[in-house]
Amino acid sequence: MSYIEQNSVYEKIDLEKLDILQKKHQWIVEPIYNASEYIKTTPFYKWIEDIDNPLSFKDVAIPLYYHSATFPKVMGLMLGLTPLSENFMMPFYAKHAYGEADHHEMLMKWMLKNKLLDSREEITSFYPNSETNACVNYAYQMAIEQDRDKWLVGLNSGIERCSNDFFKAISPKMHSLEVGDDYFDVHVEADEHHSIMGLEYIECQNANSTRGKELIAKTLEGIELWGKMINSWIGVNLNCKFQLDGTIVINK
Secondary structure (H helix, E strand, C coil): CCHHHHCCCCCCCCCCHHHHHHHHCHHHHHHHHHHHHHHHCHHHHHHHHCCCCCHHHHHHHHHHHHHHHHCCCCCCCHHHHHCHHHHHHHHHHHHHHHCCCHHHHHHHHHHHCCCCCHHHHHHHHCCHHHHHHHHHHHHHHHHHHCHHHHHHHHHHHHHHHHHHHHHHHHHHHHHHHCCHHHHHHHHHHHHHHHHHHHHHHHHCCCCHHHHHHHHHHHHHHHHHHHHHHHCCCCCCCCEEEECCCCEEEEEE
16 A cells, blocks of 8 residues: 555546646646656766765755755645635645655655664754755745735646656655665655646646746746756756746757
C-alpha cells in the first residue's frame, strides 16, 4: 500500500479526467511538457544516475530539506491570504499544504538513519544558496499576488511536474542502493497528482492572447528556476531560457 493510500490525502488519479484536462489546456500543457523534458536532460539527472552511495546525496538532501520544509509555509500563506471571492479554493490549498507538511520530517529521519547527518541540529548550519532562494521566492511572490491561475500553472502544473520528474529519478535510485524510503516514493505519486489536478481550476486561455502569454511565461520562469536550483546543488551553473512554446533558447 502506498503512502498516499495509507494517508488518504489525495484522490486517486482519474485517467479519463486527466486526458480531458490535458486536451482542454493544451495551450499551457505543451510548453510545460517541452520545458520539463529539457530539464531532464541537464547534468543533475546524469549525476543521480551515477551515484553509488547514499552519502553522495548529502549535498542535495540538505537543501532539499530546506525546500521541502519551506514550501508548505508558502502554501499556508496562499491559503491564509485567500480573499472571500476565492474561498472555494481553500480546500484545494489546504489539502496541498497538509499533504506536504510532514515531508521534510520524513527526509530528516531518512538522513539520520543513513548517516548523512550526525544529528538533527546539524541542519541548522545550512543556509540556502541564491538559486534555492530564487525558486522558493517565486512561490512567495505568487502567494502574495493572489493570482489563482498564475499559482496553479506555475506551482501546481509547472514546478510540481518538474518535482515529479525529480523524484521519479531519485526514488528508484535509492531503492537500488537499498535505502529507499516513503519520502522519495510519495512524491512520485503526490507531485503527479498536484500537477494534474491544478488544471481543473484554471481558466482556458488562447496561447497567443496577452493573458495566455503572461501565464505561459510565468510558468516557464518557474521551470527555469527549478532547473537552476537542482543543478546548483551539484555545483553546476545552469543558465536556461525558454521560448513560449517551451523550447530552449539559451543554455550556457
